[in-house]
Amino acid sequence: MEFKDYYQILGVPRDATAEDIKKSFRKLARKYHPDVSKEADAEARMKELNEANAVLSDPEKRAAYDQLGRGYQPGQEFRPPPDWDAGFEFSGRGFSPGEAADFSDFFAELFGGMRSRPGFGAAPRGRFEARGEDHHAKVLLDIEDAFTGATRQISLRAPRSDAQGRLTLVERTLNVKIPQGVHAGQVIRLAGQGAPGIGGATAGDLLLEVQFRPHPRLRAHGRDLHLRLPVAPWEAALGAVISVELPGGSVKLRIPEGAQSGRQLRVRGKGIPAAQGGAAGDLLLDIEVVVPPAKTPQAREFYERMARELAFDPRQEERV
Incomplete structure (x- = not known):
């Protein structure tokens, strides 16, 4: 599988602001949209642009892509390492299977497992409330923790945009109780540790998907x-x-x-x-x-x- 340089596809530098990315995408979309473009490769180029924009316009996916793709060149042979996304905190925003299938194998390998998860609702008497989104993260534990149970400090990184629209990573550390008998693929739910609610509604939860670090034996x-x-x-x-x-x-x-x-x-x-x-x-x-x-x-x-x-x-x- 070849590495895709989404920054090169959109024609923006790696430190581009969210506004820079939006402007460049709109400019290129006007040039390559199949309904208006006379370019021979308009349809393929538009598909590439949509894919690049889907990643770089989303702070969470962009932050994960930036870390994973550091040092790779366009077209270089690429395979994501196991558990490459461990420690990243993602919100519930994602892609339906159909949406993910519209993009390349490169995209599907990185983000095809993310799914949209609804979390909004209206409260009675016209007052709008929205429960906070659940956040999701993969965490790596030692197999030994499954035998004894433990309390572990888990550090998670979540992307945020600063006042200038540039991407930054904010880290938080949580003390998490690991139950005895936990197994790979199990989800540990931390109530109220997701996104805050709107209008007085409850905060979302943080769902930690457990995977084990490689063990020597x-x-x-x-x-x-x-x-x-x-x-x-x-x-x-x-x-x-x-x-x-x-x-x-x-x-x-x-x-x-x-x-x-x-x-x-x-x-x-x-x-x-x-x-x-x-x-x-x-x-x-x-x-x-x-x-x-x-x-x-x-x-x-x-x-x-x-x-x-x-x-x-x-x-x-x-x-x-």
């Missing part, structure tokens, strides 16, 4: 935990009982006799614990037989003896 899928399990050749050949360390404590498990690399063992109920008495996830272990190196004369002698006495050919089945 563990990978979560729902409440299940996946773990690569290195075993010695004698443990795989003869069977063994070994101990595996997990955030919630150690687990003893039996390696069956004759286990091979690639075999998966399941230990039920030893994954991420469930909240409020539900079912815990499972622990899934992928066996990997690790062969000791022949670095010493004794080790080489041992392997030479095995080669003579075992007469084992691991490729025999491939020749049948």
Whole structure:
């Protein structure tokens, strides 16, 4: 996928004000609108302009795009890193699936998951009220927090326009209680931490979507935990009982006799614990037989003896 430089498309500098962006878009739209333009590529150019304007005219999307696109050139190969939008606080404004589909794959990759969320209403007796919009943010937690629960300081960045119409990022820090048993994709709701209401109505909520940071050993899928399990050749050949360390404590498990690399063992109920008495996830272990190196004369002698006495050919089945 190629990187799109929305600033170049609209012909404005990266520090352009909201008014600069509006003026440039209107000027170019008059030139390339398919109903009036005589340019051969008017329809394609107008689609590009609409996409660029949809991002740069929205302070939230523009702030996220600015951080993500720093250092990239137009047409350069581009893939957004995992969880690139973590820590950005977005309002409920978004795009319907149909609107997002009108734009490029580049746009859909970045913003296609954002959806419009209504939040306005009229109060009785003609007095206008509007509940504050819910705000949304992705936060990254450690898998260990799912086992114990925790209170974490979460820093969020929200874009604001200053008096000159230039984009700035405002950061706030919240103390958030992480419940035991939280899993990736779960939403933690903080009541009243969204946008303020209008006309005395209640403030919106802040919805925090949980994702886990990469772990050196563990990978979560729902409440299940996946773990690569290195075993010695004698443990795989003869069977063994070994101990595996997990955030919630150690687990003893039996390696069956004759286990091979690639075999998966399941230990039920030893994954991420469930909240409020539900079912815990499972622990899934992928066996990997690790062969000791022949670095010493004794080790080489041992392997030479095995080669003579075992007469084992691991490729025999491939020749049948």
